[in-house]
Amino acid sequence: MRIAVGQLRVARDPQENLKRIEDLTVQAAGARARLLLLPEGLISRDAQDPDATRAGAQDPDGPFVSELLEISRRHGMALAGTVHLKHGDKVVNAFLVADRGALAARYDKLHLYDAFNDKESDKVTAGDDYPPVVEIDGVRLGLVTCYDLRFPEHSRHLALNGAQVLLVSAAWVRGSLKEHHWMTLCTARALDNTAYVVASGEISERNVGLSCVVDPMGRVISAAAETEDLIVADLEPQRVADVRAKLPVLANARFAPPTLQPYPTSTPNEKE
Template sequence: MKIALGQMRVADDWQQNLASIGDLAGRAVDEGARLLVLPEGIIARDPDDPDLPRRAAQPVDGPFVSGLRDLSERHGLAIAGTVHVPDQGKAINAHVVIDRGDLIARYDKLHLYDAFASLESDHVVPGDEVPPIVRIDDFAFGLMTCYDVRFPELARALAVAGADALLLPAAWVRGPLKEDHWRVMVTARAVENTVYLIGVGEISARNIGRSLVVDPLGVTIAAGAEQPTLLVASLDRRRIEEARSSLPVLQNRRFGTPVLGRHRSSEAVR
């Protein structure tokens, strides 16, 4: 399966962002991609205004997600990324997956970025359910969001549940060694679970971009820098089978995976 990573600079206006995503979707289809993965918080963002995503939040049946569904249906393309949804006076950071116009999965971010002097919980309500496994054609995808990558038990739970690849929209904040953290942890989550890891970063004065795809044996097969770009990579089921044959970590593990919360089927989206 060919996938595309839409590394973009998210503007403070949802209509401008939807237009940018429309351009990325058209280019992805021209490249033969079946899935377009976008960054975190794609409705609206301002590096100087951390509360903007909450104020700009829309319900999943609002105009922004409806626009994504139209793009998906028009291009016959699956689209994944996170949007902020109003909740309890704050917002939920919802990772949505849309395929051919249908909203097929939603995962509400479990681990909020309360670290490195940031407090995402000031503006966002955490989810409490393990992400679903989403099937697109013959690949099974597990859903994660940004800071989730620092919690290996979540990636392991998804791999044990049958994920071939993990989708990781992000808005990774700059800082000392932070680019190294991003690269190391994306690679580690791929290798320790013998899955593809698709990390897509937002670009701004605050966020690093640096999107990348790492294969099940830790090889980086696509990578971006700090400018807007469309990356294309191929996921190969034979590579997963070879990795799990030579490195059977999922089979060899001796301890069970902790239950992280209630599991919601990808059919139970709202």
């Protein structure tokens, strides 16, 4: 599977963001990518106004998600990234995977960013279920949203349920050593699960960008810096199988994984 990662500055205006997403989709399709991964919080963001994301939240069937599905259909692409959806007096941070116009998966962020003097839980309601592993063209993808990356049991649970690729949609906040944390964690999650990590980061005065693709041996095979960009990489399921054969950390684990509620694994075809 050829995958593209879009690194963009999310604007306050949802229509501006949709135009940028369409432009990136056209570029990704031109590069023959099958899936375009986008960063966290795609509907609305303002680095100078921390309430902009909640204020811009829409309904699940609102105009932003509807147009996102339409872009996916129009270009025959899979699109993945997170949007904030209305949920009572708060919102949920929903990681959506759209494939050729249909919603293939949704995951509501579990681990809210209540760290480094931030408190996401003041505005966002945490999800209740672990994300599904969604299959596209025979490749199994697990979903990780930003702060989830710091919780190894999250990614391990996905790997044990068949994920070959971890898709990370993020808006990683700047700060002392934070760029180091980001790259270290992306590499660690690839190594400790012998899986590809494909990570898209929003770029702004607040967030670091640094989108990357890391292979199952922890090697960065494609990366962006601190500007808007589109990077492309080829993911090979056989590479995952080969690495897991010679580095069988999943099979060799002596401790049982944490007790978690089971979550469904599905493909779009199984839902039809």
